[in-house]
Amino acid sequence: MSAPRAPLRPLDDALAELLRQAQTLEGTETVSTFEADGRVLAGDLISALQVPPHDNSSMDGYAVRSSEIADEGVALPVSQRIPAGTAAEPLLPGTAARIFTGAPIPSGADAVVMQEDAEPAGEQLVRIMRVPTPGQWIRRSGEDVSRGAVVIAKGERLSAAALGLAASIGMDRLTVRRRPRVALFSTGDELVMPGAVPPEQMKPGAIYNSNRFFLSALLRRLECEVSDFGIVPDRRDATVTALREASRDHDLILTSGGVSVGEEDHIKPAVEALGSLDLWQIAIKPGKPFAYGKVGGSHCMGLPGNPVSSFVTFLLLVRPFLLELQGATRLVPVAMRLPAHFDLPRMDKRREFLRVRRDAEGGVALFPNQSSGVLTSAAWGDGLVDNPPGTSIANGDLVSFVSFAELLA
Ligand code: AMP
Ligand code: MG
Numbered sequence: 001m002s003a004p005r006a007p008l009r010p011l012d013d014a015l016a017e018l019l020r021q022a023q024t025l026e027g028t029e030t031v032s033t034f035e036a037d038g039r040v041l042a043g044d045l046i047s048a049l050q051v052p053p054h055d056n057s058s059m060d061g062y063a064v065r066s067s068e069i070a071d072e073g074v075a076l077p078v079s080q081r082i083p084a085g086t087a088a089e090p091l092l093p094g095t096a097a098r099i100f101t102g103a104p105i106p107s108g109a110d111a112v113v114m115q116e117d118a119e120p121a122g123e124q125l126v127r128i129m130r131v132p133t134p135g136q137w138i139r140r141s142g143e144d145v146s147r148g149a150v151v152i153a154k155g156e157r158l159s160a161a162a163l164g165l166a167a168s169i170g171m172d173r174l175t176v177r178r179r180p181r182v183a184l185f186s187t188g189d190e191l192v193m194p195g196a197v198p199p200e201q202m203k204p205g206a207i208y209n210s211n212r213f214f215l216s217a218l219l220r221r222l223e224c225e226v227s228d229f230g231i232v233p234d235r236r237d238a239t240v241t242a243l244r245e246a247s248r249d250h251d252l253i254l255t256s257g258g259v260s261v262g263e264e265d266h267i268k269p270a271v272e273a274l275g276s277l278d279l280w281q282i283a284i285k286p287g288k289p290f291a292y293g294k295v296g297g298s299h300c301m302g303l304p305g306n307p308v309s310s311f312v313t314f315l316l317l318v319r320p321f322l323l324e325l326q327g328a329t330r331l332v333p334v335a336m337r338l339p340a341h342f343d344l345p346r347m348d349k350r351r352e353f354l355r356v357r358r359d360a361e362g363g364v365a366l367f368p369n370q371s372s373g374v375l376t377s378a379a380w381g382d383g384l385v386d387n388p389p390g391t392s393i394a395n396g397d398l399v400s401f402v403s404f405a406e407l408l409a
Contacts, residue, residue, distance in 0.1 A: 008283035011316060011351055018292060018317060021299065024327040025251060027178040033166055036158050038223050038409075039176035040326040045152040047169040050142035055105040056084075059137040062096040062118050062126055063088075063109035066134045075127045082106065096126050105138055112137035145169060155329030157409075177326040182219050183246035183298075185229035186212045187239065187258035187267065188305060193231070210375060211256040211303075211310045218314055219254070221408060222322045234258065239270035247274065247295040251325060254318065257305030259291045267302045271295055277302070283389065285350040286372035287313040306372040312353050312384070315407045333406035335386060337398045342366035344393035351389050355381035356401065364401055383407070 028042040057063065064076065079095035082088045084102035091097055091108035099105070099112060111132040119127045145151055151169055152162050158174070166174055191209040192202065202208075209231060219226045227250065232242045239258075246253045258265045261279065268291065271277035277293030277300060287309035291302030301318060303310045320331035341363035344354070355377035356364040364385060367377040383403040385393075393399060 008281050008288075008350070011282055011284050014280055014282050014290065015317060015320060018321045019324050019331070021292070022321050022324040025178055025180060025325050028175050029178055030173050030175045033163055033172055033174050036163060036166075036174045036176055037160060038221070039158055039174070039179075040223075040323070040328045041152055041154055041156050041158060042175045042177050042327070044150045044154045045166060045169070045171065045174070047145045047147055047149050047151050049145075049169060050147050051145035051168050052139055052141055052143065054141050056139050057099045057101055057103050057105060057112045057137060058139045059112055059114040060100050061112045061114040061116075061137065062128070063091060063099045063106055063112050064096045064128065064132060065091065065093070065109060066111040066132045066136075068094060069113075069128050069131055072129050072131055073127060075121050075125050078124050078126055080106070096128070098126075110134050110138075153329070155327055157323070157328055157330070177328075179223050179225045180251045180322055180325045181227070181249060182224045182322075183227045183229055183250040183253045184212070184215055184219065184255075185242055185246070185253075186231045186256050187234060188231065189234045191231050191257075210307050211305070214307075214311055215254065215256060215303075215314060218311075218319070218408065219322075222319060223326070224252075224322060234264050234266060236266050236270055236273075239266045240273050243270055243274055243295055243300070247298040247300075250298050252322070253295060253298050253300045254303065255301070256303045256310045259289045259302035259304055267291060271300055271302075275300065282313075282317075283350045284312070284316070285348055285352045286370075287316075287353075288350075290317065304372075307375040308355070308378055309372045311375070311378050315384075316353070319407065333402055335400040335402045338401045339363040340366075340385070340393045340395060340397045340399045342393070343395050344387070347390050347392045348387075349389055352385075352387040354385040354387060356385050357382050358401075364399065 076096040078098050079092045080089055081098040082103040083100050088104045088106035091106040097106050111134055113128050113132050117130040121127045186209050190205055190207055192206045194208050216226055229242050232239055255267055258267045268277050271293050275295035277291050280290045281288055282290050287304055289304050290313055293300045303313050323331050341359055355367045359365050367380050383401050386400040
């Protein structure tokens with residue numbers, strides 16, 4: 001029995017439609033800056049101070065008035081010693097101040113002579129061996145952050161560096177968007193959990209559930225709270241029961257498998273028993289079937305069962321959707337143009353996402369088997385080449401590469 005074929009939907013249309021459906025979730029929480037890695041900032045972070053707070057030395061050496069050192073070899077008395085963390089006295093005319101990295105520049109001084117360019121001459125005298133230029137080795141107050149500036153904008157996902165930057169303006173707590181709550185389940189009677197049956201005792205037709213592992217990891221990387229409902233049997237009633245329970249308190253129900261229109265595919269009728277679901281045939285390879293709908297207040301997405309399709313569809317559609325739920329502003333990574341170090345003479349009508357790996361020559365190599373069931377391609381690869389429909393690739397052609405380092409972050 002063949003179901004009517006829906007027209008293929010371009011990926012960009014599908015994504016735009018999903019993002020229209022996604023509303024930023026209500027609710028923020030204030031967490032320790034230590035715990036905010038990967039979370040989305042709920043409001044602009046504005047600095048109440050200058051960073052650095054005062055002009056300071058970027059070297060161990062001597063603070064001087066540059067106008068007093070016309071020639072190398074000038075000897076100056078050392079009038080004070082300024083370690084980091086202390087307050088400096090004004091620099092007495094005709095003297096130098098011993099100074100250390102990070103210590104405030106004394107008023108009157110306009111340059112630092114690094115200690116490698118100075119020779120102590122007796123107890124309290126230093127000889128300057130290189131004529132300083134005004135301003136040298138001084139880090140200016142506010143050169144990193146000026147008071148009142150937006151240091152990190154609302155909607156940014158916080159990186160390790162951003163946590164440090166927030167701390168540098170005195171923030172020990174940050175207000176971030178709440179985590180999306182996601183219910184995850186796998187469908188398929190052939191699926192067995194690793195650990196439940198040893199490899200040598202697997203029945204014919206049985207396979208291990210691999211999607212559950214990467215989907216769970218991907219969701220957690222996107223700061224989701226995951227409720228794992230495990231494997232739901234290929235039966236309408238069991239699927240309805242699981243969906244009903246999941247819809248109670250989750251923002252998204254994410255399923256893998258069972259999303260086609262065969263009689264073993266129960267996601268569509270089960271979701272329709274409780275809410276609504278549209279099956280989309282997306283014009284991408286791998287990963288054609290995809291479902292979006294609603295059950296109660298929950299969004300519902302059905303990913304294809306083939307592991308690589310599931311993986312790629314998650315990255316292209318579910319990831320930006322989850323970031324949108326969190327109010328993030330950057331939803332998709334920037335692609336790079338890199339030379340292909342392979343030939344792809346065949347072309348596909350669909351936009352294709354090839355699993356590739358960067359090589360030492362600055363290009364990308366293709367995993368030889370691009371089948372949607374071959375998960376090795378995704379584990380071997382370090383990114384995807386986004387190849388437009390109907391495009392063959394010859395060695396040396398520039399292709400559009402998106403790194404897993406960004407897509408999996
Ligand atoms: P389906 O979309 O349910 O028709 O599944 C398509 C293919 O993906 C079949 O070969 C399934 O056995 C396989 N598959 C479905 N779910 C999983 C899973 N969780 N882990 C590994 N393979 C799966
Ligand atoms: Mg199935």
